Structures are given as structure tokens and as C-alpha cells.
Amino acid sequence: MRNIKLIIEYDGKSFNGWQKQPNKLNIQGEIENAIKEITKDEEINLIASGRTDAGVHSFGQTANFKTENDTIPIEKFPVAINSKLKKSIVIKSAEEVDERFHSRYCVKSKTYRYIINNSENGSAIYRGLEYHIPQKLDVEEMKKAIKYFEGEHDFKGFKASGTSSKSSVRTIYKADLRQEGERIVIELTGSGFLYNMVRIIAGTLVDVGLGKTKANDISSIIEAKDRKLAGKTLPPHGLYLLKVEYENK
């Protein structure tokens, strides 16, 4: 039995999210079916580092599956699987890993990117790959604000209301914001993220950029643990799962 780890890029706008669900186009199901075709009808259970929502993109989603197949060389897996996939999903690499490796349980950190197009008229070419905000944002103030998210915090106020999880304490190792031409690029690396957490942090930073919230109010907004004080949830099409890092790698 081989345990195979995949790095997967996908264009989120073509799918109803990662998770398998009947009658809705989803990434997990598409890849499982493609693997099944090349491993001759074996049932495949593809475990991802976590789900991504409808519309969210990935450069670095990581997933693993076990297979009895012992004929396909590991370096041939990406091309073989890709030949059975829609072009909106690409297996970037495949690696054989220890049988104990688990794409979700072994995560050390995840990095997400959120892209805002801050030009007056937006982009024709990258529409669907970034969120357009025509009002001029104060980038310097946003750069100050994002630093308050670094460290260990209870992010209860930064998760979708109504979602439960044992603890809402998470650690953000690195939080960066930069301007690239007409774009503002937000990157967050953390131990893990609550449901919608990156999109709510991005929405809170937009409030700072618009002058509705001050950078040095961020600490008290985090401490208040009240969803209503944080910004709105930005749409999924600006969000990218960039990279997943693991303990034993």
C-alpha cells in the first residue's frame, strides 16, 4: 500500500468547493474519479489539508490517498491524473510519503493570500481572480493594522457566525500586506484558520483602508470576540490557499 501526497492548483470559480457532494461539481470528486481511472477502478479516498469553499482558488492545496497500485512510477502520477482532469484542476507534483502521513492531521501551517484590485475600474483580465474595490484604500494604515493579527489570539470574532469549533484560539505566525501596482496583496500564515477567518480579517483590513476603523483599534476588536465588530466577509474569488507545511518534511 502506497501513500501518495499531491500538491494541487485549481481555479475555484469553476467549482462548488473542495468537498465531495452529490450533483454539484466539486474538486475532491473530480480528482478521486481521475485517480480511479488510472488505478483501474480502485476506490479512492482523497484527504485534503482542509476544505476550501466555492470560488476559493488554490496554488498549494495538499491531499493524500492510499493505493494498492505498484506499477505507476511516482513521477508519472501528475501527468497521468491531469490527463483525466478538467483544465481548471492541475496536479503540480506527487510524492510518496510515510504511511502515517495525513494531509489534515499533520499540518504545521497554512498560508493564504487575498488579492484586492484597488484601481478605479478593475481588471478585465484578472476578474474572477481578485476582488475589486474602487474606493482608494489607505495602504500604509492597512500595513500597520495587519501586524496586530500576528501571534496567538482567540479569533472568536473572526469566524462565520453559527459555526462551532472546540476552540477559536489560533496562532498567526506571519501577516503581511503589500501593494503591487493596482493590487493589494494580503498574506497570512497560521497554525490553522477558523471558517471564513481569512476573508473576515481581509474585510476588517478594508475597513481600516476606508478609514472606518483605525489600525490601533484592531487589538480591542480581537479582544472583544464579537463578530459584529469585525469587518464583512469578503467574497471567495479573491482568496487563494497558497501553501501547506507539514511537521515531518
Place this chain on the structure above:
Amino acid sequence: MRNIKLIIEYDGKSFNGWQKQPNKLNIQGEIENAIKEITKDEEINLIASGRTDAGVHSFGQTANFKTENDTIPIEKFPVAINSKLKKSIVIKSAEEVDERFHSRYCVKSKTYRYIINNSENGSAIYRGLEYHIPQKLDVEEMKKAIKYFEGEHDFKGFKASGTSSKSSVRTIYKADLRQEGERIVIELTGSGFLYNMVRIIAGTLVDVGLGKTKANDISSIIEAKDRKLAGKTLPPHGLYLLKVEYENK
């Protein structure tokens, strides 16, 4: 009578090129109709710096039109026109220019970009926005080769066969090639370009990257003026009209 200059971004894969033609979706026609809507049924003749072919993208196509309208402030034109356009075309800016300004006749230089994705498996997110070549290309040799295109040359061997034009002498002011992660980005600035010239130069550089042609053979290939010695015409979806510069800005 006002003469208005527009900078236009578009996603080429949605259109059968710039030029107006019956029963085929084209960029010129879409923009003329949008302007006509906001100027109350005036007939609009939109003159571009040049045509772009089906599939070719633009960040900086420049076009001008004359209008009797004297009520819409110049800075409102982009938002007003964009509100009538498909999202695959965006007017980035509008400027009132001298009545003698002509988008084609007054061109000083044009800059084109060609993007090659040189990873084994290509990209899911940017498919349709770059050309995928899975075989590893020798980027250092391509960097040497591109420099031979700079200067004034007769580019007869680098135009689509069967196309006529008075002279095939053109000047390339700047020719650059760089690696950006899994991408190879080619940029050419010149006085003008023959039909398919950028895509044929890019194809010739790919031959160099594959080892089929040596960098220091480029001079003799240019001098031979024989289309058969140059590389193949790369597909349109990797090509971008980046910028057009004018004499009397």
C-alpha cells in the same frame, strides 16, 4: 468636437479580435456600441493603435474617438462606458487630446509581452492567459538570443507568410526575457510590428530554449529573410499588448 483617447484592457479569449466584423464578437464593436449608448446615439468611429488578433490580450490598447458630447466630464467616461460593457473589457482611463491626435498614425512605440508557462504540468488558474510548454527550456540561452533582435532589421522572415506590407524593416528598441517562477516572460518594444511578428520571434526563442537553434544563429536567421528558418507562430493566448507610446503625449 472633443477627441478622446482611451486606454483599454481586455481578455482576448472572449473575442474574435479587435476589429469590427459582422456576426462575430469583437472588441471595437462592443466599445463603439457602449459609447453610443452614453452619448445618445451618436455614430462612433473608434480608432485603435492597431488590431489585435482573436485571443490576444491587452493591458494598454489605446484608441481614440471624436464626439459632439460636451456634458460628460472626461474623468467620468471610463466608469460610464464600463457600465455598458461586458466585464472582459475595461476602459482604464480617458483623456481629452488635441484634435490632430490619431491612435494609429501617431504611435512612437508599442510594447508586447509573451508569457510561457514552463512547468511540467502548467497552471489551472492562468490557463488561457499563458502558453504552456512542458519541456524544460534553456532560459540563459534564450536571454542571449533575444538580444540579437534589438536594433533596426528587415523582419521579412518574421511575418505571417502571404501578408503584404510596403516595408518589413522595423526597429526593436528593447528586447528582454526573464524568468518569474515557473514562467518565462518575453517583452519587446519596437517602432511597430509586422503581422504575427511577436509570436514568431517568441517561437524562434522557444527553438533556442529547446536547443534546436543556437543563440548566435539568430543574426543569420534574421538576415536570411526566410519565414521557414524562423520558429513557429506561438498561439495568441500568451500574447499581451502592454503599452503604446505616442510622439506628443
